[in-house]
Amino acid sequence: MVRFIEDAPIVNEGYQVTDKGAWCWFADPRALHYKSKDGSIDRTYIGYIDTHGNIKAMQYDFHKKQQKEVLIRSCFQPDDHDNPTFLILPDERVMIFYSRHTDERCFYYRISREPGDITTLGEEKKIITENNTTYPSPFILSDDPDHIYLCWRGIGWHPTIAKLSLPDKKDNINVEWGPYQLVQSTGARPYAKYTSNGKDKILFTYTTGHPDQESPNFLYFNYIDIHTLQLEDVKGNVLSTIADGPFQINKRSEYVEQYPYTVVDSPEERDWVWQIAIDKPGNPVIAMVRISEDKTSHNYYYAHWTGKEWKKNFLAHAGGHFHQSSYIEKCYSGGMTIDPAQTNVIYCSVPVEGKYGRKYEIQKYMLNDGGDVVAVEAVTRNSRYNNVRPYIIPDSEDTPLRLTWMHGNYYDWIVSTTHPLGYCTAIHSDFRGFPVKTETENIEMTVEQAKDFKFDLKEDFVISVTLKPDTVKYRGCLLQLGKLGYYLNANTMKPEVRYQRKVYTSTNMLGTADTWAIMPRGTNGKWYVPQKYSELRLKLEYKNGILCTYVNGLLDQTIELLPFVR
The missing domain is CATH 2.130.10.10 (YVTN repeat-like/Quinoprotein amine dehydrogenase)
Incomplete structure (x- = not known):
């Protein structure tokens, strides 16, 4: 029974x-x-x-x-x-x-x-x-x-x-x-x-x-x-x-x-x-x-x-x-x-x-x-x-x-x-997951406010910014924090973190595959042009010499900046 x-x-x-x-x-x-x-x-x-x-x-x-x-x-x-x-x-x-x-x-x-x-x-x-x-x-x-x-x-x-x-x-x-x-x-x-x-x-x-x-x-x-x-x-x-x-x-x-x-x-x-x-x-x-x-x-x-x-x-x-x-x-x-x-x-x-x-x-x-x-x-x-x-x-x-x-x-x-x-x-x-813990205050700011941010690689920080890229140009500097910049490569559509003449390029393009929603159903081997972001949330999290970038909440890049920390 x-x-x-x-x-x-x-x-x-x-x-x-x-x-x-x-x-x-x-x-x-x-x-x-x-x-x-x-x-x-x-x-x-x-x-x-x-x-x-x-x-x-x-x-x-x-x-x-x-x-x-x-x-x-x-x-x-x-x-x-x-x-x-x-x-x-x-x-x-x-x-x-x-x-x-x-x-x-x-x-x-x-x-x-x-x-x-x-x-x-x-x-x-x-x-x-x-x-x-x-x-x-x-x-x-x-x-x-x-x-x-x-x-x-x-x-x-x-x-x-x-x-x-x-x-x-x-x-x-x-x-x-x-x-x-x-x-x-x-x-x-x-x-x-x-x-x-x-x-x-x-x-x-x-x-x-x-x-x-x-x-x-x-x-x-x-x-x-x-x-x-x-x-x-x-x-x-x-x-x-x-x-x-x-x-x-x-x-x-x-x-x-x-x-x-x-x-x-x-x-x-x-x-x-x-x-x-x-x-x-x-x-x-x-x-x-x-x-x-x-x-x-x-x-x-x-x-x-x-x-x-x-x-x-x-x-x-x-x-x-x-x-x-x-x-x-x-x-x-x-x-x-x-x-x-x-x-x-x-x-x-x-x-x-x-x-x-x-x-x-x-x-x-x-x-x-x-x-x-x-x-x-x-x-x-x-x-x-x-x-x-x-x-x-x-x-x-x-x-x-x-x-x-x-x-x-x-x-x-x-x-x-x-x-x-x-x-x-x-x-x-079946698992509740872990509560979100932030040891460092998450600072909300605009792109303009970020220009005045007192940036020091010896100090941990978390910054969140809403970016509104120009979808026509779709390139150049999106955010500048002193010597640290967040850029968009015009040829690859991939974001780049730049610091002291070094460039750290993401594997991922800054966009979505939403173009597929207007294309015929099926597997045809084609790569459609990505949909550009007109707005996105960027978070930069820096701790112990490691910089993490988050695009719309997703961890994109983890970069070791330790060699630059004096």
């Missing part, structure tokens, strides 16, 4: 991480916790993209009890498929990957200058590929700590892998093996989710294709062995040598008979996948959804390998598509996530009647060893807006910040003239 854990009928929408942010669920880890062995680093990073094309991340520092929202990249393609993913390097620096949605032949990345601290990101770099990219999922495994294994949707819109070098002294990396297509489906676009055992294997589960186009849509599972660079089924039978070409999959009965241990589910419905994890005995478990032929009925399932077979347990009815646009993306369920630390706990977004009508709420499903639901607990309740695409933050089990999700209305995965509001959600979590 299922036990429902009831709480008082109060409104609980969690706590806001950011008021503008979203993600797709195929690029992971979209959030990550890292605690160093010596305990000096204890931070969580949550990444997302907003409808203005800002790729961002919130960093929570559990030692300093503070959080900062970092601008990773401005003026990017405003598409929720472009959310960033995180990787901790052997030297404890944080590497952040991101890419456009399947219409550009490269990945972008930035690496923190300091261990575990994404407020110190270095310059933007590229990994050039021969095929279009999306959904970067990076791994470093203990049996090969000198390489990065990067998985993504690449060659022919199929699961793809490459082995990369670690960053050199200039943060450049090389592709040392691959890219190689892992499988070839009879479907046009298999969707894959990846995880690893941390040692020598990458596990991935994938569909025949997109459930919109494939009915039925099967679900498959394979291992990647990094020692042999071969593909294996769940029992360890070798299927292919990756470099020799992709393993061929299909939905025919002959295939299922020949390769039974590659097939997780062969239903009459349209399967899609949300997550893969590894249980304590070391067996794979999968969060999946079965979608009816007409796409109006979605049902969540928990698939787990028993050692002999894949057992699929029904969890909950997921309603239909969760969003506000009834004629597109009818296979977009509210979403589900497995707790990797206790894989018998699953969080699902399900439709619930509440104080504000029928909304998607996050519920926690607790399973027994056989995969049956034994208890259900409401995480959110009586919400004003939908709560969707939940995600348990990897390695966060010893922190108060474990679960995060999207909250709000959602119209489309891309901003366009068809749906200019796009994915206008916030990001919420």
